[in-house]
Amino acid sequence: MALLEGHGLTRRFGGVTALDAVSFTVEEGTIVGLIGPNGAGKTTLFNLVAGALKPGAGRILFEGQDITGRPANELCRRGIARTFQVTRPFAAMTCLENVGVALVNGPAPQGRALWRQTAPRYLEMVGMGGLADTPAGSLNVIQKKRLEIARSLATRPKLLMLDEVLGGLNSQEIVQAVDFIRKLRDEHHLTVFWIEHVMGAIMRAAEKVIVLDQGRHLMKGTPEEVVRDSRVIQAYLGE
Numbered sequence: 082m083a084l085l086e087g088h089g090l091t092r093r094f095g096g097v098t099a100l101d102a103v104s105f106t107v108e109e110g111t112i113v114g115l116i117g118p119n120g121a122g123k124t125t126l127f128n129l130v131a132g133a134l135k136p137g138a139g140r141i142l143f144e145g146q147d148i149t150g151r152p153a154n155e156l157c158r159r160g161i162a163r164t165f166q167v168t169r170p171f172a173a174m175t176c177l178e179n180v181g182v183a184l185v186n187g188p189a190p191q192g193r194a195l196w197r198q199t200a201p202r203y204l205e206m207v208g209m210g211g212l213a214d215t216p217a218g219s220l221n222v223i224q225k226k227r228l229e230i231a232r233s234l235a236t237r238p239k240l241l242m243l244d245e246v247l248g249g250l251n252s253q254e255i256v257q258a259v260d261f262i263r264k265l266r267d268e269h270h271l272t273v274f275w276i277e278h279v280m281g282a283i284m285r286a287a288e289k290v291i292v293l294d295q296g297r298h299l300m301k302g303t304p305e306e307v308v309r310d311s312r313v314i315q316a317y318l319g320e
């Protein structure tokens with residue numbers, strides 16, 4: 082069953098058509114990669130789904146219900162969480178407090194006493210249990226990405242949208258991160274929609290891959306089908 086559906090999504094910025102009548106589905110319980118060359122429209126699509134932008138045309142359905150143009154806080158309550166390519170933690174707060182903000186303001190708001198008990202669990206889930214009292218501003222890039230995943234998980238999402246969480250990792254760390262995301266998906270019954278430029282990671286992690294090119298939906302297939310497809314090769318390498 083499709084957890085998320087887009088139908089004919091179009092979004093323009095002045096004279097630039099960032100998305101041109103894009104339709105897609107993300108099936109419940111799967112990891113779906115979203116790839117495409119720079120400027121293909123991936124981030125714009127994420128922004129439409131997560132409520133940061135409204136489409137000029139088209140509809141978005143989540144669990145079969147129309148969520149087109151709904152505000153981000155409502156979408157969070159419904160179970161959509163996203164990370165950002167450039168992370169945005171509260172730098173002066175500790176890692177624990179950063180997760181606490183998500184718990185206190187999330188879909189099932191927790192009081193002060195409760196969040197202090199609950200928050201460590203989310204840091205432990207991303208392997209950062211030992212950094213609870215560390216200010217987020219002093220984390221390295223990889224730790225900031227992990228903290229962002231912890232904050233997303235604290236909102237108890239059904240759909241976790243990951244925007245380039247592997248930047249800066251070496252090949253061994255990428256394998257570990259992919260296994261970690263798959264484990265998260267399995268243990269927490271998540272659906273994962275994942276923008277990633279690291280193709281090896283998408284090949285290893287995703288059951289399906291959606292390819293965008295110049296604002297258009299180029300194809301959807303298994304990772305093996307996508308890397309063999311001549312249209313995809315052409316989109317990445319040019320004529």
Ligand SMILES: Nc1ncnc2c1ncn2[C@@H]1O[C@H](COP(=O)(O)OP(=O)(O)OP(=O)(O)O)[C@@H](O)[C@H]1O
Nearest residue numbers: 094097098099117118119120121122123124125126
């Ligand atoms: N706020 C904006 N104002 C003007 N143009 C924009 C805006 N956001 C995106 N665009 C344009 O829309 C197109 C799609 O951009 P988008 O960021 O969605 O692509 P992308 O596939 O995420 O690219 P990348 O892989 O480089 O992050 C690009 O031509 C981009 O310049």
